[in-house]
Structure formats: structure tokens, C-alpha cells
Amino acid sequence: MKKSSTYNYVLAAFGAAIIAVLAQVTIPLPLIPITGQTLAVGLVVTILGTKLGTLSVLIYILLGAAGLPVFSGMSGGFGILVGPTGGYIVGFLVSAIIMGLYLDKFGITIFQAITSNIIGMVVTLAFGTTWLKIVGDLTWTAAFMGGAAPFIIVGIVKAVMAGWFGVIVRRRLERAHLIEAIA
Template identity: 50%
Template sequence: MNEQSRKLRVLINSSIFAAITAILAQFEIPLPLVPISGQTLAVGITATVLGSRQGATAMICYAAIGAVGIPVFAGFSGGLQVLAGPTGGYIVGFIAAAYITGFLLEKTTFTIPMALAANTLGMIIILIFGAVQLKFVAGLGWEGALNAGVYPFIAVGIIKAFLASWIGITIRKRLIQASLLSTSDKKSA
């Protein structure tokens, strides 16, 4: 495959997974400050399938599309005010989580047990980013930020980490078999 085709494939894969994240973001359970949504599931699937650089690129695309006002964030919201608001830290955390989750898988193996470990760490990273911004934007103390932005999401985060691992590894294997994703793609962005 020539370099131009490889770059096009990276762009297409990143765009598809940014779109998947936008779709899953609309599945939500409302809570007082921070809703439970499918966004974090999409982040885990993206990182598990694409790896570090492409996964982070997909999340950068997702955040950028939302930042310009296209309603791709939870509750069909968009705009810089969402990124600067109480839930914006989670969205920024998606980028770091996708990179670190993918990086851990690239340095070990793309298996469900390793993906579960990597996705669990990714969920923790998202919660940390989210709690920090929630604390400062909502004017909460650390205890309030943890009570509103971390503790309610631990159990569902573990479930999402498992689902992202299982779904992501399954999709990754199928895409490789169909020659739509190569194992060398994980090194490119």
C-alpha cells in the first residue's frame, strides 16, 4: 500500500470512529451534573480497534467537530461552551484515554484481558480529567467533584471497559481479516 492510500485509510478510520462516538453520545441516562452516556464506551472501542495514534486522532476530530458547534456531544450539544463547561474535562480526557489505552495495547497484545486492563485505565483517566474540570467549573470541593463526577460512574465504567474490550477486539480482528485495518496501522497517524 502506498503512503497516500495509507494516510487516506487513517483519515477514514478516524472519521468513522469519531462519527461512532457522536452517535453513541446520544444514548444517555441523565444525572444531575454529569449524564451517563455512550461516549466513553465509544472511546474504549476506538482505542481498542485503532490503537494509540489513530484512536487519539479520532477523539481529537470528535472534540473539534463538537467545538465548532456541531451537536455531537451528549444531548445533541456542541460548541466551545460545552468544552469549557462542567463536562468538558471528560471530553478532553477522551483524547488522553484513547492514546494511553491504545498505547498499552500496542506495547502488549490486542487480547480481551489486556484490553480490559487498558480500558479500565482509560476510564480512570477520563474520570480524573472530568472531576478536575468539574471541581473548578462547578465550584465544587474535591469531595463534591468526586461524589458528582466519579463515584456514580465507577460501576458503569467497569461494565463499559469490558464491553469496549470485547467489542473492540472483535471488530479489530474482523477489520484485519477484511484487510481494512493492518497491524502496521497502529504505528501511524
Template identity: 50%
Template sequence: MQSGKLRAIILSSIFAAITAILAQVQFQTFIVPFSAQTLAVGLTATILGSRLGGLSLICYMLLGAIGLPVFSGFSGGPQVIAGPTGGFIIGFIFTAFITGWILEKTKFTIPWAIVANIVGMVITLAFGVVQLKYVADLSWSAAMATGVTPFIAFGIIKALLASWIGIIVRRRLTKAQLIPTVSNEKAA
């Protein structure tokens, strides 16, 4: 196996593990828990970019789908993905890809990372609220009140943290040549 492919697999695995760990930093609310899981998704996308970030979150979801307790509250299994909060987990994949893609098409800077991570937050919430509405049999307003409104302020804070920490870590990893640079960035 080429060293670049092996490095990509290792990085994706590390960030899937980081997401699983941060998913356990949580407190339960009515249906949808507050967790640091979305912070991990933002960090993953900001540091790894679209392709590896998306791959990392696919790995994370698959680990949980086969029953490993990687989701919030040490839960796992296909019933979690099919349940009321499963839309958020599915949305993580699209969030990571789009957030990374925005940074690859613009610049890997903190301001652009903030924009990309806020767009990512909206994507996660959109996927989550749609599944929450149908699985929990809620009205749109109840689904929004349960799955979106309580998370906006914390989501913005996590987007800011993911942007700031993510860009700093990405710069250090590119300088150490542990992740490749893209055409719009130079190794610091």
C-alpha cells in the same frame, strides 16, 4: 493521497461519528450525564490503537468545539468544552491514546484490553473531575461524588464491553486488511 493515509482519515472519521452517535444514548443526572460516549471511546482505542484512536477523538472534540451537536444531549460549542463536563471530553483524547498504546505495547487480547480500558476509564474520570471541581466550584469530595462515584460500576461494564467487542472487531478488520497489524499481533 496515499491509500494508507486516506484509510486512516476515513477510519478516524467513522469512529468520531460513532462516538457522536453513542453520545446521544444517555440520561441526564445532576451535572454529568450517563452516556454511551465512553463506550465509544473504548471501542475506538481498542480497534484503532493509540495514534488513530487519539486522532479520532481529536476530530470528535473539534467537531463539537465548532458547534456541531455531537456531544451528549445533542450539544456542541466551545462552552461545552469549557463547562463542567468538558474535562471528560478533553480526557477522551488521552484515554484513547493511552488505551491504544497499552494494547500496542502488550497484546491485542481481551484480558489486556480490559486492563487498558480500565486505565482509560480512570484517565477520563481524572480529567473530568478536575475540570468539574474548578468550573462548578465544588469541593474535591463533591466533585468525586458527582463526577466519579456514580460512574464506576457502569464504567467497568463499558470497559468490559469495549474490550470484548473491540478485540473481535479489530481481529476481523485486520483479517480483512482494513487496519494494519502491529508487531505484537498477527492477523487472525
């Protein structure tokens, strides 16, 4: 059964809300905190797919840019996007697209979902580290050591969690006919 566009927009808004809520789960570190945002982006894209997952991430970013306190630490505003963590947030959008396209091509299995989430983590860290280097006027080594290295292990853990739980939730929503199954 084909869902209405209104229904799909509600799903995308719900995905954005999940990202906003999990963004508030934060483990502070000196330069860049560990947040639940990447976990949430992976979950949302795995559950909702390329179009709705990416739309969810875009809505989340636009709400934050408009000043709503949806970014980590209940922050918001365009200044966050041009600050030290802005590259990670922009990277979420690119990650969502790449993760979704990967899942479209290879299917939504737990293995493929974990793989796509690991790819998404790498993309997010690449965007974030590059932006941190530029904004912080850091060397590549300093940017990598402060903006990527501390997050690799925890990123892999979050990617496994997002892939695993995302597929489980997706399958249950498909069986309940709340989202469309992907052929």
C-alpha cells in the same frame, strides 16, 4: 498491505462518527449524565489503535468545539468544553493516548483491551472530576461524589464491553484486510 493515508483518514473520521453517534445514548443523572461516549472512545481506540483512535477522538472534539452537535444531548460548541462536562471530553483525548500506548506495549488481547479501557475510564473520570471541582467551585469530596463515584461501576461495565467487542471487531477487520494487524 499498507493502507493509504486517505484511507486512514477515512477510518479516523468513521471513528469520530461512532463516538458522535454513541454520545447520543444518554442516561440522565442530576449533575453529569451517563453517556455512550466513553464506550465509544474505548471501542474506537481498541479497534483503530493509538494513532487513528486518538485522531478519531481529536476530530470528534474539534467538531464539537466548532459547534456541530456531536456531544451528548446533540450539543456542541466551545462552551461545552469549558462547562461542567468539559473535563471529561478533554479527558477522552488523554485516555485515547494512554489506552493506545498501553495496547501497543502489551498487545491487543481481550484481557489487555479491558485493562486499557479501565485505565482509560480512570483517566477520563480524573480529568472530569478535577474540571468539575474547578468549574463548579466544589470540594474534592463533592466533585468525586458527583463526578466520579456514580460512574465507576457503569464505567467498568463499559470498559469490559469496549475491550471485549473492540478486540472481536478488530480481529474481523484485520482478517478482512480492512485494517492493519499490529505485530
